[in-house]
Amino acid sequence: MAYTEQRTDSAGRTGHIGRFRVDGRLRSTRRFTAKREALAEARRQEEAGKHAEWVDPAASRVTVAQWFAIWQEARVDRAPRTIEAERERFRSLVSPTFGDRPLRQVTHEDVARWAATMTSPTTGETASPARRRDAARLLVALLDAAVDARRLRSNPARTPSGKVPSLPRAPKTKPHRYLSHEQLRRVADATTSPQTRTLILLTALTGLRWGEVSALTVADVDPLRRRLHVTKAYTRLDDGTLLLGDTKTHARREVPLPATLVEAVATQAAGRAPGDLLFTGTRGGALRRESFDRSAFRPAVLAAGRAVRTLRESLGLPASGLYDDAVVAAVRRLQTDGGLPPTGVCDPETWALVSDADRARRDGRVGGARTAGTGAGSLAGGMTRGEKVSRTRLLAALSRTTLGPGAEDFDTLTLHDLRHTAASLAISGGATVKAVQRMLGHESPVLTLSTYAGLFEDDLDALGDTMSAAFQASAVVLGTDPGGARILRGSFSASS
Known part of the structure; x- marks a missing residue:
């Protein structure tokens, strides 16, 4: 119960303070001249404590910076x-x-x-x-x-109903980029090392985050069950330090290892101890994202993403990113002139002929050998020595790829877009929301749906076709038996 005490300060002035209890502790108000004011304040404070609204005035005097430091220590x-x-x-x-x-x-x-x-x-x-x-x-x-912490009675950033009207509008998220199976294979084929190829395919077919795939050890691979155990991840701090810890959601999960990658992953793990990293940098340590992106991933993506356009330029065809009938016809003529079967598919052997044709165009020797295009011009004009070297490297990377009718070029993408690609390929393959959630390691199916809602919209068309087909199959039709009698044919349930 609140009460007052008389106090005299150092100057000899007499006053009154209120005394009250909150959380079992006896506390005091500030000094008042009038006893009734001290008692009223003590009662207000005590009543606030009963309703969990009491705030220690001394605790609310700390600065925001001081409180931030205290708050961080508890996190x-x-x-x-x-x-x-x-x-x-x-x-x-x-x-x-x-x-x-x-x-x-x-x-x-x-x-x-x-x-x-x-x-x-x-x-x-x-x-x-x-x-x-x-x-x-x-x-x-x-x-x-x-x-x-009872340092404030209410949050000044919120309204009484708890809303935060001052929160800036959420920025529009960058659109996801997805690769088709053919485009993914093209990127993998354009790489220069088995490790790079395996890592790209593994990421794009399992959806692992970079921190997770770079932390995989040999022991995390179960080739018999075709599973990957995702138990940890690397985190890069701003100063470049790599820390090995839990995954983003602090949860462990198993991810299916596609059968097509079992042999490649086994080769990657050969000769390594169970605790060794599956993918390593040049010095045997953890593979760094920036280094891998700059020296291995980005060159392969840039080459694969402009493969069709490069092919068309080399054959003297109008600039486009589509492998259409004109390209098929041009490739067949080139293959016939080069003594290859005229398949119309640009495989590594055909790329060798394309490189020769491209080199002839750069040197202005169009016509010395039959090229496939009409109205073909020379690429030599305006090309510097550096540009010619870059084009030679581009064609060397593309010589490991295979292009066929319907192939399309694509814009550049990031390593994280391989994770989006995995989700896209899984959904297009008929995976359920729950399966995609488990593969990607999302905390809930709601996050999976909100992130890839657009991909699931295609399911509506398939669902409509399925429902229509089932309804049509239930239709009753008239037919005749071998003896000429008319009979009913249709789909009926036992209850009908």
């Missing part, structure tokens, strides 16, 4: 990359405005104004919507934690 279970990202966002976007401000002085209006106008520390311009949204979410979470 040791978070992934190091998450902690690092939060510290960077706080340092660059939150701290300049709120770092030195006491918690109790943060207002809703201040948060709304800051969320709409926060600037980038490097350019001085308004930060991107994605950066502003991430920073605003961080501040909201920080203030929510202050409420939970």
Whole structure:
């Protein structure tokens, strides 16, 4: 029960403080001149404690920066990359405005104004919507934690109903890029090493994240059951340090190893101990994403993605990215002139003839040997020595690929797009949402559906065809038996 005590300060002035209990501890109000004011304040504080609304005034005097440091100390279970990202966002976007401000002085209006106008520390311009949204979410979470710790009575970034109206609009996500089976094979064939080929195919057919596939060990491969055990992942910090820890969702899972890759994976694991990494860098350590992307993946993608256009240019055909009838006819003529079966498919042997034709065009020797195109011009004009070397390397990479009718070029893509490709190929192959979720390691099927909703829309057409076919099959038709009698034919259930 609240009560008051009389106190005298160092100057000899007499006053009153209120005394009350919250959470079993006896606490005091500030000093009042009138006894009734001290008692009223003590009763208000005690009543707030009964309704879990009491806030320690001293606790709310800490600055936002001080509270952020305290909050971070309690988040040791978070992934190091998450902690690092939060510290960077706080340092660059939150701290300049709120770092030195006491918690109790943060207002809703201040948060709304800051969320709409926060600037980038490097350019001085308004930060991107994605950066502003991430920073605003961080501040909201920080203030929510202050409420939970009874340092604030309510979160000033939220309305009384709990909404966050100041949160910047979510930026539009980059459209996913998917490869077809033929395009994926083309990229794999354009690589220069067995490890690169195996890693690309494994990623695109299982959907493993880069941190997961680069952390696979020989022991994680079960060739008999055709399974991969995904138990850990590498995380790269901003300073370049690689940390080995749990997967993104902190969950272990099994992923099917496609039969077509069993032999390649077994070859990759040959001669290595169970605890050794399956894929390694040049010095035997963990394979780094930046290095692999720059030296192995990107060159293969750039070559494979423009294969059809390069073929058409070499044959003197109009620029296009489609392997159409004109290309088929041109390739057949080239194969006939070169003594190869006129299949119309550009295989490695045919690419050798294409390279010769391309070289002749670059040197201005069109006509010395029969080329397939009409109106063919010389590629020599305007090409520097460096461009000629680049084209020779491009044709060398393409000489390992095979192109056929219907092949199409594609835009460049990232390593993460191989994960999207895996989802696309699985869905087009008839996989259920649950199966795709388990393969990708999503926390729930809802995330899988929200990420790849567009891919599942094609199922509606297939469903409509299936329903239509089943309905048509149930139709009753008239027929005759061998004796000439008319009979009914149709599909009936036992209950009908």
